[in-house]
Structures are given as structure tokens and as C-alpha cells.
Amino acid sequence: MLPEQKQxxxxxxxxxxxxxxxxxxLRLYDQMDLLKPFYTDPDSGYRYYDIRQTSRLDTxxxxxxxxxxxxxxxxxxxxxxxxxxxxxLIAKDAQIHRQMQELKAMHDAVExxxxxxxxxxxxxxxxxxxxxxxxxxxxxxxxxxxxxxESGIVAYEKIIQDLxxxxxxxxxxQFLSYSMGTSVRKEDFExxxxxxxxxxxxxxxxxxDYSPNVCLLESGMYACIYLDRFDDEIPCAARLLDYCRENRxxxxxxxxxxxxxxxxxxxxxxRSMFLRLQVPITFQK
Amino acid sequence: MLPEQKQxxxxxxxxxxxxxxxxxxLRLYDQMDLLKPFYTDPDSGYRYYDIRQTSRLDTxxxxxxxxxxxxxxxxxxxxxxxxxxxxxLIAKDAQIHRQMQELKAMHDAVExxxxxxxxxxxxxxxxxxxxxxxxxxxxxxxxxxxxxxESGIVAYEKIIQDLxxxxxxxxxxQFLSYSMGTSVRKEDFExxxxxxxxxxxxxxxxxxDYSPNVCLLESGMYACIYLDRFDDEIPCAARLLDYCRENRxxxxxxxxxxxxxxxxxxxxxxRSMFLRLQVPITFQK
DNA sequence: TAAAACTCTAAAGTTGGTGGAGAGTTTTTC
DNA sequence: GAAAAACTCTCCACCAACTTTAGAGTTTTA
Numbered sequence: 001m002l003p004e005q006k007q008x009x010x011x012x013x014x015x016x017x018x019x020x021x022x023x024x025x026l027r028l029y030d031q032m033d034l035l036k037p038f039y040t041d042p043d044s045g046y047r048y049y050d051i052r053q054t055s056r057l058d059t060x061x062x063x064x065x066x067x068x069x070x071x072x073x074x075x076x077x078x079x080x081x082x083x084x085x086x087x088x089l090i091a092k093d094a095q096i097h098r099q100m101q102e103l104k105a106m107h108d109a110v111e112x113x114x115x116x117x118x119x120x121x122x123x124x125x126x127x128x129x130x131x132x133x134x135x136x137x138x139x140x141x142x143x144x145x146x147x148x149x150e151s152g153i154v155a156y157e158k159i160i161q162d163l164x165x166x167x168x169x170x171x172x173x174q175f176l177s178y179s180m181g182t183s184v185r186k187e188d189f190e191x192x193x194x195x196x197x198x199x200x201x202x203x204x205x206x207x208x209d210y211s212p213n214v215c216l217l218e219s220g221m222y223a224c225i226y227l228d229r230f231d232d233e234i235p236c237a238a239r240l241l242d243y244c245r246e247n248r249x250x251x252x253x254x255x256x257x258x259x260x261x262x263x264x265x266x267x268x269x270x271r272s273m274f275l276r277l278q279v280p281i282t283f284q285k
Numbered sequence: 286m287l288p289e290q291k292q293x294x295x296x297x298x299x300x301x302x303x304x305x306x307x308x309x310x311l312r313l314y315d316q317m318d319l320l321k322p323f324y325t326d327p328d329s330g331y332r333y334y335d336i337r338q339t340s341r342l343d344t345x346x347x348x349x350x351x352x353x354x355x356x357x358x359x360x361x362x363x364x365x366x367x368x369x370x371x372x373x374l375i376a377k378d379a380q381i382h383r384q385m386q387e388l389k390a391m392h393d394a395v396e397x398x399x400x401x402x403x404x405x406x407x408x409x410x411x412x413x414x415x416x417x418x419x420x421x422x423x424x425x426x427x428x429x430x431x432x433x434x435e436s437g438i439v440a441y442e443k444i445i446q447d448l449x450x451x452x453x454x455x456x457x458x459q460f461l462s463y464s465m466g467t468s469v470r471k472e473d474f475e476x477x478x479x480x481x482x483x484x485x486x487x488x489x490x491x492x493x494d495y496s497p498n499v500c501l502l503e504s505g506m507y508a509c510i511y512l513d514r515f516d517d518e519i520p521c522a523a524r525l526l527d528y529c530r531e532n533r534x535x536x537x538x539x540x541x542x543x544x545x546x547x548x549x550x551x552x553x554x555x556r557s558m559f560l561r562l563q564v565p566i567t568f569q570k
Numbered sequence: 571t572a573a574a575a576c577t578c579t580a581a582a583g584t585t586g587g588t589g590g591a592g593a594g595t596t597t598t599t600c
Numbered sequence: 601g602a603a604a605a606a607c608t609c610t611c612c613a614c615c616a617a618c619t620t621t622a623g624a625g626t627t628t629t630a
Contacts, residue, residue, distance in 0.1 A: 008439050011627090013576065018446060020453045023577080024619060044626055045578055051442045054449065055546075062398075066391060070617070086402050093395045100388050103381050106351060110378045113347075117371050154293050157336040161303055164339065168305045261340075296596090298607065308608085309588065329595055330609055355586070 009048035136219040141200035189255035249281035294333035421504040426485035474540035534566035
């Protein structure tokens with residue numbers, strides 16, 4: 001090829017710079033038959049592009065930005081079929097929609113986690129008793145067949161495992177960003193016996209669609225006590241019961257142990273967590 | 286290790302099933318020091334996990350779902366620093382925000398492209414003259430120093446190249462999904478001389494923030510003629526001018542040649558495009 | 571004509587996995 | 601207690617869409 005014929009042709013570096021892609025990318029596209037240089041010098045192997053090839057490169061980059069695979073793009077470009085392109089674009093649009101929903105869910109999960117870290121940081125010292133208004137909450141539970149207060153942590157973990165599979169079946173992931181809890185029936189708690197009734201996770205509005213094993217905890221005033229070790233639960237629950245009696249509060253529902261994990265960073269859950277034991281109460285008139 | 290000590294330990298397959306990950310993934314996490322099995326048999330090399338390690342795995346999966354890299358996750362888990370985790374999460378949240386905006390932009394671009402394909406499909410036959418109301422449009426332009434009607438397509442391509450780099454500098458990608466155009470000043474057009482004034486792309490509302498070289502085309506009635514080849518522009522423009530004169534329309538602004546590319550699938554832009562030549566007009570009272 | 575700038579090919583690295591081969595180990599079944 | 605089934609081991613190759621590097625050759629500029 002004569003030099004004057006090359007005047008409208010761009011060597012690979014110029015072509016790359018003009019289009020904001022790397023030289024290696026252009027070589028890859030050549031190799032993959034996506035964009036062949038207008039002319040390749042048979043002696044030196046140098047690639048020369050026609051300026052007008054930028055429009056095809058545009059198309060490729062456009063589709064790549066839309067996250068289509070190179071082989072898909074090659075197929076589309078080879079077929080030169082407008083209907084096919086339109087179909088792919090419509091499918092892409094649907095996919096973008098889904099991705100946006102996923103991102104929204106991710107955002108919610110991150111927000112929840114950040115809030116829970118904040119909460120952990122500002123949690124009261126162990127032993128603090130408080131009276132709080134707590135909003136309505138949705139829970140997803142597993143009924144408790146064994147008494148893990150007696151049979152130990154391993155039994156508890158097994159039940160959690162059950163909850164976990166339940167969650168996985170629902171395709172409701174991000175187990176982490178929900179906090180967990182256990183409940184004891186009002187009657188048992190009032191007798192001073194911690195017999196576990198349910199193990200559950202607190203969910204958000206997503207949860208309400210999945211009906212089985214989901215229930216509502218009513219909003220209301222709760223007597224609460226904070227602690228930072230599982231081992232202290234039984235004595236603290238007793239203190240809470242005493243507190244309610246001293247103040248003549250009427251216990252109006254089940255006892256709940258809410259497990260606020262800081263962030264499950266460590267291999268054992270024992271460290272870096274705190275618990276908020278709570279009973280709903282009403283006041284005697 | 287004695288068999289009874291293994292009773293609370295899960296071999297890799299059970300652990301994988303319980304957490305909805307693959308065996309290979311667990312092995313990878315082991316290798317990458319993300320999650321070491323609680324016990325590894327020194328003879329057989331078999332991995333045994335403690336049930337409680339699921340919480341760490343949760344954390345890893347959570348961060349993976351948030352698209353963090355394994356090495357980032359390892360660093361976070363090693364540091365065990367709550368502040369660091371929170372920082373990362375906040376950064377992640379910001380990134381999710383950006384991604385959502387990107388997706389929005391992608392969606393818009395896809396919509397635009399689909400519309401332009403529809404439009405191409407339903408375009409009138411070449412030579413059709415029409416009177417249309419056209420809405421206000423924003424354009425990003427490059428002033429035209431040379432007359433490509435005379436000096437040919439290569440000069441035109443060079444100007445487009447200039448526009449392209451301008452767009453790239455603005456980090457406004459997806460050149461493809463905007464249609465292009467050229468304009469001729471009213472006075473020149475009325476004299477029947479096509480002297481190019483600007484080369485531009487039509488943008489949407491994004492564009493208005495970037496002030497230099499952006500301008501507005503007012504809404505109004507336009508006399509238009511459709512054609513499907515660049516070569517026909519000059520005679521068609523002449524026909525359009527005649528048409529305006531015959532009907533005693535007053536030309537109220539610059540002549541515009543709008544290049545509606547179907548989709549830049551092919552190496553040369555010539556094929557599969559159509560043009561809409563247009564002049565804004567007012568009616569004599 | 572030399573130096574600088576550019577380009578070539580080929581191979582390896584990147585990330586977060588998946589899949590397979592061939593060997594060894596545990597558990598189940600008879 | 602033996603055989604069969606199920607499980608697990610390591611090591612290696614593979615995926616996409618590049619990026620990076622090495623070592624050699626080519627073109628442009630001074």
C-alpha cells in the first residue's frame with residue numbers, strides 16, 4: 001500500500017486514542033473477528049483502521065457497556081438483522097430493570113447493616129433496664145422442639161440452621177442483615193421458666209408476602225434489659241421479671257430475646273454481640 | 286481427632302449444602318485464608334467445619350453479594366475493625382448509588398435506541414415532503430471550518446471525530462444512542478448554498494448542564510423532506526426550498542440535516558440510514 | 571543515520587469461580 | 601468384615617474480557 005493511500009487510515013494507537021479504548025482491546029477485537037482493521041500490512045503485520053470504522057466500534061462499545069458478551073455482539077453484527085437487535089435490546093432493558101431492583105435490595109441491606117453497627121456502638125452497658133416503645137415487627141420463625149437453654153448451644157445452632165435453609169428456599173438471601181431472636185411463651189416466662197417457643201429472624205416489609213411461619217409482633221411498650229453475653233440471659237430474664245412485678249406492670253405477651261450481632265466477623269458469635277431481652281407490658285389503671 | 290468430637294463438625298459437602306455454596310467455593314475460601322475449616326485431618330486432608338462458622342460464611346457471602354473482592358473481604362475480616370467495616374459499607378452504598386444512576390442512563394440509552402429503530406422502520410419513502418411540529422431539542426455542536434459538501438466525506442468524518450473526543454471528555458459515553466446532524470445558516474440556505482455551519486449530536490436533558498457548545502433548537506413547525514442517501518442531500522434541499530417558496534412559508538431559522546442512523550452495525554455508515562432535512566417555518570398572515 | 575516512538579506476537583496474569591481426572595477416605599450395605 | 605457407594609482430596613485446565621510484560625521488529629522524527 002502506498003503512503004498516500006494511508007493518509008486516511010489510522011494506525012492502532014491513533015485509533016485507540018480516538019475512541020478511548022486500549023490498543024490491546026483493538027487487537028482482541030481483531031482476533032475475535034469483531035472489528036478487522038481496514039488494512040493489515042502483510043509484511044509488518046501493522047493494523048490500519050479507516051476512520052469510518054469508529055461507528056462500528058461505537059456499536060461494539062455500546063453493546064459492551066450494556067454488558068453483552070463479545071460473542072453475542074459478533075453474532076448480532078454478523079447477522080445484520082434489525083429485529084434481532086431490537087429483541088436483544090428489549091431483553092437488555094428487562095435485565096436492567098431487574099438489576100435496578102437488585103441494587104435497591106443491596107442498598108436496603110447495606111443501610112440495615114450500617115444502622116445495626118450504629119446501634120451496637122451506642123448500646124447501653126450490660127445490665128441496663130429500660131422501658132421502650134417498640135414498633136411492630138415481622139418475624140420469620142421456626143418452632144422450637146428442644147430446649148436449648150438446657151441442651152446447649154449446639155441445639156440452638158441446629159435450629160438456626162433450619163431457619164437458614166428456610167430462608168434459602170425463599171430465595172431471600174442476605175441472612176446477615178437481619179437480626180435474630182428467640183421467644184418464650186408469656187405463661188412460661190411468668191412462671192420463671194425459660195422454655196423456648198420460637199427461633200426467628202426479624203424481617204422487613206419483604207417478609208410479609210411469604211405467609212407460612214411469618215407472624216407479626218405488635219407495637220407497644222416493652223420492658224427491656226441489655227446484656228452482652230448469652231450466658232447472662234437466664235439471670236437477666238429473672239431480673240426483668242422482678243422489675244415488672246416491682247413496678248406492677250402487666251405482661252401482655254411473649255418474652256423475646258433479640259440478638260443484635262455487631263457484624264458476624266469472627267468465627268464464633270459469642271464475642272461482639274449484645275442482647276436485648278424484652279417483654280411487652282401494659283400499665284394497671 | 287476422635288469420632289465423637291466430630292459430631293458437631295460438618296464435612297465439606299454438608300457445609301456447602303447447608304449454606305448454599307459449592308464445595309469448590311469452600312475450598313477456594315480455605316486456600317485464600319478467608320474461611321479455614323475448624324479442623325483439617327492431617328492424614329486425609331479432609332476439611333471439617335464447625336456449624337458456627339456459617340456466620341462467618343454469611344458475612345463473606347454478604348460482602349460478595351455486595352460485589353466486594355475476596356481480597357478486600359479478607360482484609361476486612363483480618364482487621365476485625367468495626368470502623369473499617371462501616372467505612373467500606375458506606376463507600377459501598379455510594380457505589381450502589383452510582384451504579385443505579387448508570388443503570389438509569391443505560392435504560393435511557395436503550396429506550397432511545399429502540400425508539401430510533403422503530404422510527405427507522407416506519408420512516409417515509411425517500412422524497413416525501415411533510416410539515417411537522419418538532420419539539421425543542423438540545424444539541425452539542427462543533428463549528429464547521431471546512432465545507433464537506435465540497436471536500437467530501439473524509440472532512441466530515443474528521444469533524445465527527447472532533448465531536449466524539451468532545452463527548453469523551455465530557456464522560457458522556459454512548460455516542461451511538463444519539464443521532465447526529467448538520468446545520469446550514471438560514472441566509473445561506475435561502476440563497477440555495479449549502480455552507481455547513483455546525484455539526485452536532487442531538488442530546489437529551491443530560492446535555493444542558495454542560496454549557497459550552499451546547500445550544501437549543503426551538504420547537505415549532507418545520508418543513509421536512511426524507512431521503513435515504515447522503516448523495517441526495519443537495520437536490521433534496523433544493524426541493525425543500527422550492528416547496529417553502531411555493532407555499533409562501535417564511536423560513537425562520539437554520540436548515541438542519543438530521544441523520545437518523547438505523548443502528549451503526551455496518552462498517553460504512555452509508556447503508557441503512559435515512560435523513561430528514563428540515564427548516565423551521567412560520568406562516569404569512 | 572540514530573534515536574524515539576510505535577507496533578508486532580506470544581504468553582502469562584487478573585477474578586471468582588466451574589468442571590474433570592485419578593487417587594484416596596468414609597460411610598453404608600450386606 | 602468385605603464390597604459398594606458416596607464422599608473428598610489435589611492438581612490442572614477453563615471461562616470472559618481484558619491488562620501486562622518481554623523481546624523483537626517497524627515507522628517516524630530529529
